[in-house]
Amino acid sequence: MSATETHRAIEAVWKMESARVIAGLTRIVRDVGVAEELAQDALVAALEQWPESGIPDNPGAWLMGTAKHRAIDFLRRGTLIDRKHEDLGREMAEREMQVPDLAAAMDDNIGDDMLRLVFIACHPVLSTEARVALTLRLLGGLTTDEIARAYLSSEPTIAQRIVRAKRTLTEAQVPFEVPRGAEFSGRLSSVLQVIYLIFNEGYSATSGDDWMRPALCEEALRLGRIVAELVPNEPEVHGLVALMEIQASRSKARVNAQGEPVLLLDQDRARWDRLLIGRGLAALDRAERMGEARGPYGIQAAIAACHARAVTPRDTDWARIAALYDELGQIEPSPVVELNRAVAVSMASGPAAGLELVDALTDDPALKNYHLLPSVRGDLLKKLGRMNEARAEFERAASITRNARERNLLLERARTCTD
Numbered sequence: 001m002s003a004t005e006t007h008r009a010i011e012a013v014w015k016m017e018s019a020r021v022i023a024g025l026t027r028i029v030r031d032v033g034v035a036e037e038l039a040q041d042a043l044v045a046a047l048e049q050w051p052e053s054g055i056p057d058n059p060g061a062w063l064m065g066t067a068k069h070r071a072i073d074f075l076r077r078g079t080l081i082d083r084k085h086e087d088l089g090r091e092m093a094e095r096e097m098q099v100p101d102l103a104a105a106m107d108d109n110i111g112d113d114m115l116r117l118v119f120i121a122c123h124p125v126l127s128t129e130a131r132v133a134l135t136l137r138l139l140g141g142l143t144t145d146e147i148a149r150a151y152l153s154s155e156p157t158i159a160q161r162i163v164r165a166k167r168t169l170t171e172a173q174v175p176f177e178v179p180r181g182a183e184f185s186g187r188l189s190s191v192l193q194v195i196y197l198i199f200n201e202g203y204s205a206t207s208g209d210d211w212m213r214p215a216l217c218e219e220a221l222r223l224g225r226i227v228a229e230l231v232p233n234e235p236e237v238h239g240l241v242a243l244m245e246i247q248a249s250r251s252k253a254r255v256n257a258q259g260e261p262v263l264l265l266d267q268d269r270a271r272w273d274r275l276l277i278g279r280g281l282a283a284l285d286r287a288e289r290m291g292e293a294r295g296p297y298g299i300q301a302a303i304a305a306c307h308a309r310a311v312t313p314r315d316t317d318w319a320r321i322a323a324l325y326d327e328l329g330q331i332e333p334s335p336v337v338e339l340n341r342a343v344a345v346s347m348a349s350g351p352a353a354g355l356e357l358v359d360a361l362t363d364d365p366a367l368k369n370y371h372l373l374p375s376v377r378g379d380l381l382k383k384l385g386r387m388n389e390a391r392a393e394f395e396r397a398a399s400i401t402r403n404a405r406e407r408n409l410l411l412e413r414a415r416t417c418t419d
Helices: 003-029 032-053 059-076 083-098 102-107 110-121 128-138 144-150 155-171 181-203 214-230 235-248 274-289 296-309 318-331 335-349 351-359 372-383 387-400 404-415
Strands: none
Touching (some): 003 059, 110 128, 128 155, 144 155, 181 214, 235 274, 318 335, 372 404, 387 404
């Protein structure tokens, strides 16, 4: 294997194993920042040794064992002077003598450790932006540069955000544990929110030259599946996974050969990924069989399922979709939900009925700079033959969006509004 191939293999191993290594180290040193540094040390060791020695049969175990040795050395040096950590260092050293396979010893609690790391990375003490960046860094194994490119930000900005997030967690003395009781539900909501934010940015990029960023969708799906394995009895987790699987199934049909957006009703449904749809419907069924009231992700997954089950756009059960948005609005009221409900109503009962609902939202300050409001209004006005008004709405939507592909689509729709 060439040096280049070895480095690529190391990168792949790191992406798969880094979260496990950092989680195990955090349990030892009780500081996620220190844990990441120690894990990075193990990565550097791999980059130095593997090109010469070859990739180990179990590279994940090698990284974990190397990182664990460094954690023990770190504690022995007295860098952490707290007595509890010194005792832990001695305890780990004793285990080292008793258990030849250090990685296997660490694996004993790996599921719990991973879940703890998820809850730390998505802790509400952090800003939403910091939670997203830290999650991608610690759980996704993405480099600072990769995160910056994904979010069209500068590398120093993302680096500072991650450093501040780790410092905040340390200063707040956030415990490395899974919350219990009522706190668990609140913290789990934060975890799911972060994962879905990552997915949405990949599914409909807020800015830049690309309509989609598939790598972020894939990363969010991977994280969602991990959480679903760690907390299998939480229906909303499966609801979120179902939602992402079904939405991701349309990815190839959402852009044409030139990378331009293709709207839902114009998509070639033969290009929808039936495997992802099947996985999504199975996850939705699993969530619904748990017998609890549907949460927001479960309802949105049910909406996505209505589209997935429709062989053609004409087969879509728009009345059910409108009812589901009404249900969603009852538990999570939002002008965006109402806008989506208006679209469904327009498809079920005609554009005039939808426009009446949309017009009621035009003065909502939350939608002032939301480009989809004039976009939806333009579409309904066009269907009603009010072309001049429709053109103005599409042009307004184009002036608001920060995504170049979407701007071009909206301007093209404006050009088609001719009397």
